[in-house]
Amino acid sequence: MKIYQIDAFSKTVFSGNPAAVCPLEEWLSDTIMQKIAAENNLAETAFYVKNGDNYEIRWFTPKLEVDLCGHATLAAAFVLFHFENYNTNRITFFSPRSGELTVTKEADLLSLNFPVDVLEPIPLTPQMTDGLNVKPIQAFKGKTDYMLLFNTEDEILNLNPDFEKLSKLQARGIIVTAKGNNSDFVSRFFAPQSGINEDPVTGSAHTTLIPYWANELNKTKLSAIQLSERRGYLDCELLENRVRISGYAKCYLIGTIFTQ
Template identity: 65%
Template sequence: MTQRIYQVDAFTGKVFSGNPAAVCPLEYWLPDDLLQKIAMENNLAETAFYVPQADQFEIRWFTPTVEVDLCGHATLAAAFVLFHREGYAGNSIRFYSPRSGALTVTREETWLTLNFPADPLQEVPLTEQLKSCFNKAPRRAFKGKTDYMLVFDTTDDIVTLQPDFGAISILDARGVMATAPGQTTDFVSRFFAPQSGIPEDPVTGSAHTSLVPYWAKQLNKTQLSALQLSERQGFLQCRYLNDRVEISGQGKLYLTGEIYLD
């Protein structure tokens, strides 16, 4: 059998930047071990799979090593594929994740807006284990549903941050985000998840479900701009809606193809 596959650069308007995600539209769910093997073979941060269900699409996300609870950039990529390659006629797509619930994506011209549940943070002690993850110490530490968030003082701190992947990989979390106030945007960040098979993620939509509530309260504003300072970089427009977060970005198609499965 053959399986359609697309690769989309998410949270960018040009190829070779943003965060690449693979997208596989399915008619029915394939076995989990096959989904994981496809994601491993793709060797991208995330591969999204979706199946149509009545008036919505069930969606799941896999890194090269594990299935994850939520992925922003691969959801944006899946919506891009539906809108631009799979003939979806509306301007709003309803996704459903067995792990994260209802998710929607709307389009306005070239921008796609994700509506995700906010991830509330709890401040946690700044332990030596957390300090050992990077070459400089953060000033505050928080924990959300799946990730740690470490807060630094300046954009330059984030740019020059050197991760210790061994130390990060033993944290009891999906990964760790590092963040600070921005210079040209409201805040900046980077995201590291070696324990999930992603040493550094280029642009992490799901991390902004934690970042946006934190910075909205710190800056006393609900509309925020964000820049993820990986090598590829990505720009996001965000809105804080108390229990939900809107995350907007663009996408660019990189390839279409077929997977040949025995």
């Protein structure tokens, strides 16, 4: 089967977040898809199958299937637009776990339309703070992740997580965030319990971040930087109970998988 590797949320290769994309004619077994994701050893591998005019999509980390992945959805759309003969400027994906997800194309800019996360404040616990060298000022819980708020961008940059301790938290991952110096907000994303210590750019985390910062900053259009080593740049917008997450992508690799 064909495989693509796409650097998402970046205008150049070797930055943004790499995702593997596997177009399928029909679904493989969960075991084979998980083995492919583990073999790829990227944050996410996306698989999609055409269903009428739309596409069913699923995402796997090296360890497990996840409910939602932004950068791999952006990568899958990039593959369809550029390599798989998709001829209109809007793709509708359907996820069994997250419902309808759309991606639109304007020149080279791709925009995800995702549902907002439901966020609630929770008490800070020693389990959250022991794995970090800087103490957050507030904690929140979304559908699948914790979000920890810090005072400054420098604190986010200087975090040195203890991934073994963070892996004990019962969540997909931990979002850390603060107001940005050169953007509206910044973030990082740690997910040792999902098979990757630090994700370079996490589109799905912005379903949590966008509604929070839109409320805090009293604006619906925001700029964001994910402060991983590879960096990710996102244009964001709050659309009532949905969010728009926009960015660019570049193809790094096209290959063939042999499963036997």
